[in-house]
Amino acid sequence: MPGGRLTQQERQRIAAGLADRLSYAEIARRLGRPTSTVSREVGRNGGPGAYRPQQAHQATAERARRHTPAPPRATGAPGGTAVEGVIELAVRSGLPRTTARVHVDLLLSEDGRRTAAELTRRLEVSPASVSVAVNYLVHHGYVRRERDSQRRHDIYVVDDDAWYHAIVFSARQTLESARAAMEAAEALGPGSPVGQRLAKSGTFLERVVLDMMDSADRWRTLLA
Template structure:
């Protein structure tokens, strides 16, 4: 499997594959690349309908230059605790942003959620704006949406609001999915009465409703049983892996 960044020729092949309606996995197989690499490349550069190979290549070159300049200034490296590699953290945040975007969240909202998810502490709006290099207005809009979806929690330190990823993020996400399933099942059963039980269309709806009822019941039982996992504290790491204590002289 080839390593390194995608070449301009590979990006052109991605564009051709998208135009032919190929799935990301098939494009990845033809390029001998991980599917995640293709997904991240496409979502970062306009999505499946807006991807352009030349524009994607130039955008990547600009990002690379910007990271090099930032690393030279040492600003990001100074912000990373526990001896983390600043560039590796940034790359992971971009990967996580791409994954979050595939769930339907806008790019800026996904960036904010990714930033909070990889932060060790809660962050203020100004800290988010500084880390993501965007306007406070963009942060305000994103955190409002995320808070409305119960994906983050707003706290106050007495002077200003701080934001943190709620431990219940995945629990709430599963509950919303169950509710969506239940609403579709209810609508499907109404359709059965309208279309006439036993007809092909009504049978399709009835089977879908039965399937979703079974999935929702199983999923609801599973998330309630597993909810405590979200609050499990990790074991204390070995002394060698802990952040060094400050030198108090």
């Protein structure tokens, strides 16, 4: 599998795949790249409808020369509306807004890595807010924490397995709730109306969650 930064030819193939309405996963498969690499590349360079391979390649080369992260997009910039839309969806799903912004900013970084100081500067929020956000993301499996021993600070990383770990974490929590409901049904009496309702709900959740975990294991290779 290729490593390192995307080449200009690969970016042209991404543009061709988008024009053919291929999924990110299919484009990534044809390139021999992780799906997350393609999704980050498109997301940080205008989105599916505005992606231009030449401009994307030039922008990446310029960022590499400066050795600094890309500046945060304003809502009115190309792709900015799409990014804001992703943040809004994350907020609606239950993430606090700052946590959602931190997560999306990590996803859109060139290598999926940021320090707390970079997140604070880019998002214009307090270090305490970033700390709360990354602790939540690490705890729920969306992000992992690495230690830079030379500069003595933490680096937060979104790797290709992050979605797998997040799904498994959420599924295990739901599975605990399902089995608690089934235990409560037994305690209350499986023949009682409340016991029957809890038993049905617990069994339904258990079956769905176990299927979800099996599916996550089966499709995990797409993230490799």
